[in-house]
Amino acid sequence: MNNIKSIIFVILGFISFGIGVAGVVLTVLPVGPFFLFAAFCFCTSSKRVENWFKGTSFYKEYVVRIRENKGMxxxxxxxxxxxxxxF
Incomplete structure (x- = not known):
């Protein structure tokens, strides 16, 4: 069951990422929400990807403070x- 869940999240991640890339070109589509949803899907699909993302400097600088309600x-x-x- 976990394997099917992981595959579904990867597929949703790629679809959301593709729509986000299209949103870069087409100004009608919002880019941010699609990229955020893609990141959520990819992190949920694999523990390895989640651990990698939590190890990046972007996560440590921005996301941790927001999750701890410290803000920007x-x-x-x-x-x-x-x-x-x-822009």
Missing amino acids: TRKEKIRINLCWWA
């Missing part, structure tokens, strides 16, 4: 808004 620093908020305004 002022510097991060400014940087994100500057990038957003630039």
